[in-house]
Amino acid sequence: TQASRGETQIAAGAELEPEAEPWSLLQPLDGRDRPGFLSPFFKVLYDGRGGTPRLQPDSRALRYMKRLYKAYATKEGIPKSNRSPLYNTVRLFTSCAQHKQAPGDPATGSAPSVDLLFNLDHVTAVENLLKSVLLYTFSNSISFPSAAQCVCTLVIKQPEFSSRTLQRAPSSYTFNTEFEFKKKYKWFEVDVTTPLRPLMASHQRSIHMSVNFTCTRDQRQDPPAQDRPFNVTLPGPPSLLLYLNDTSAQAYHRWYSLRNQRRPSLSTDHNRGPSACPKGEGSAEGVRSSRHRR
């Protein structure tokens, strides 16, 4: 009881520190309060309000994420096991500022280019990037033919604060416009993981890029109309979708629990390495537990 009383005195002392807010004890070691670091439930429990006031998300983006949620979890919120166990977080960002648009050119089938700025403040240091895509969603019929070959030219610029906007060599990507037609909503994705990976690894807080498309009819599908140019009109600016693996303790690591399920006995033996229970002691332990079971 003497020791425990001592412990309580230490604990009481910690509680009495004037500046230590209860939830600040959970702050990350580097002192920066990253919104995503604390599970939102902790934040709401401690700062009492129903979360800080929020900007309303783009309705099409919200509709897409609700559809993604239905695909990944049950109505009660239990994660389904029908998808890759590698990522446990998906974040969708809409461009916070849409800059000038260069006009398109129907003769060459190029769409107007769009300048985009994404603010990634809510991506935390413990969230590792696995895949990122630009997501174009349509809510009505699109003017693309059913099959077209498009080249997406992506130019990533330095953040605004740097004096010169260093234009990196444009990296162009060929992708097939195989749209996913589900009911009345359609969308297609442009995979931009490769150019974004170094930016995410350096924890850049915003990404400034310009995107444009040049599309030609797919020869195999549509030979007679090859020469007729077609007008490529894309809907509003794309959203940026990030598939991340949150490595914090409070996030769900499916691959970890799958591994434990498969090898329950090994995992305990694994924990108790050879140094933990030398031969003699281990065998005595074995005998004792079998006697206990009996």
Add this chain to the structure above:
Amino acid sequence: GQETVSLALNKPLVPASLNLSEYFKQFLFPQHECELHDYRLSFSQLKWDNWIVAPHRYNPRYCKGDCPRAVGHRYGSPVHTMVQNIIHEKLDSSVPRPSCVPAKYSPLSVLTIEPDGSIAYKEYEDMIATKCTCR
């Protein structure tokens, strides 16, 4: 000792009014045994529905009830639990009885709106109790 034996034999084993199964039940199954209970929560009750889009209903479940004295076999409790019971009953009642607490959890998927309007799908560990134990 014959007279003590005959005395003991004459004493009724159980009160006449109580039948045998009832009599033994009080030893085998405590009335409010430790078990899992539901608590269906909707985030609008907590006024969190302005930032938690899904799920609409969340049932974290919880453990409640009395821990039977011989808990070793039924709850997967360690032998320590029985030792704690004995200390509470025989030596020092300030040592609490074992408590009925969750032993296993399942994760929860949450769709939230961040302050800047971006949308996040996240899976959190240990958000729904799935099994109880006495510890």
